[in-house]
Structures are given as structure tokens and as C-alpha cells.
Amino acid sequence: MEKMNQALEKMKMLVGMDVEDEEVAPQQESSFAFMDDLNRNCTLSTKQRLYGFAVCLTTGIACTLLSMLVFFNPIKFGITFSFGNLLALGSTAFLIGPKRQVTMMLDPVRIYATAIYIASIIIALFCALYVRNKLLTLLSIMLEFGALIWYSLSYVPFARSMVSKVMMACFDTEF
Secondary structure (H helix, E strand, C coil): CHHHHHHHHHHHHHCCCCCCCCCCCCCCCCCCHHHHHHHHHCCCCHHHHHHHHHHHHHHHHHHHHHHHHHCCCHHHHHHHHHHHHHHHHHHHHHHHCHHHHHHHHCCCCCHHHHHHHHHHHHHHHHHHHHHCCHHHHHHHHHHHHHHHHHHHHCCCCCHHHHHHHHHHHHCCCCC
């Protein structure tokens, strides 16, 4: 049992949680009153967090992969692909908590990437559910995929600047 506790503590440190995360932290004054309430009400054990993360991420990846089966029906593809992205995005909230997730998403380094990514998901769902135009849905899914890559790169140090420089070098058209 002791080895299991040590393994769980190592897993906590790996995902960025405090080792004493099981205890409820004292109330801090914050402008995120809603998020503080949400965090207090979302107290899960480490095992529950890991299960929630695994289930949410696996379901999100499964939806994204299964969307390839309906690729030639852009409306169904847009719905399943976007739903898979939302589940995968929400899975990390199990690991680090909803407040820290939102704080990291609204960090000045990635706020534009976050806004574009979430907006592209909304646009894709809007085009698939309400407009029901296959071309617009397909274009919005391509935008969503590009925004997903750019958002993901925002978590890797210097990745966006490196990709930008490579793209500029590849597509530099001086005559």
C-alpha cells in the first residue's frame, strides 16, 4: 500500500499537483469567486482525478478518431470532431482543476490561441448544426484543426515561434 501511495504522490508531482492536494486549501480572496466555488465543490481524490482524466481523454480521442468514419458527411464529422475536442480539452481540468485550467487558458501567452480555438469549435458546431452547409462545416473544421495545433503549441516553450519561422522560411516568396 505504501508503494501505491508513493506512486500516487509521484503522479501528482508529474501532473503539477501539490502533494498535499487532498486537503482543502484555506479560502483566498480572488476575483474568480465563481471559480473558487467550483474548485471547492470539485474535490476529487487523486485516483478519481486520474480516472476522470483517462475516461474523458479516451472518449475525446475516440470521438475524434470515429469522426473519420463519417468524414464524407461533413455535418456528422463536424459534430463528432468538435465534441471529441471539447472532451479532450476538458480532460485536463480533472488533472489540474477547473480554476487552474481556466487560469492557464487565459494566460497572456495563450489567450489569443485559446480564444481562436474555442471560437473555431463554436463556429464548427454552428455550421454543422444550424447552417447545415457541408462546405462551411468542412472549412470550419479545418480552422478548428489549425487552431487546435496552434493552441497545443502554446504549451510547448518556443514551439510557436519555431513553427512560425519554419513556415516563413518555407513560404517566403521573394522574387
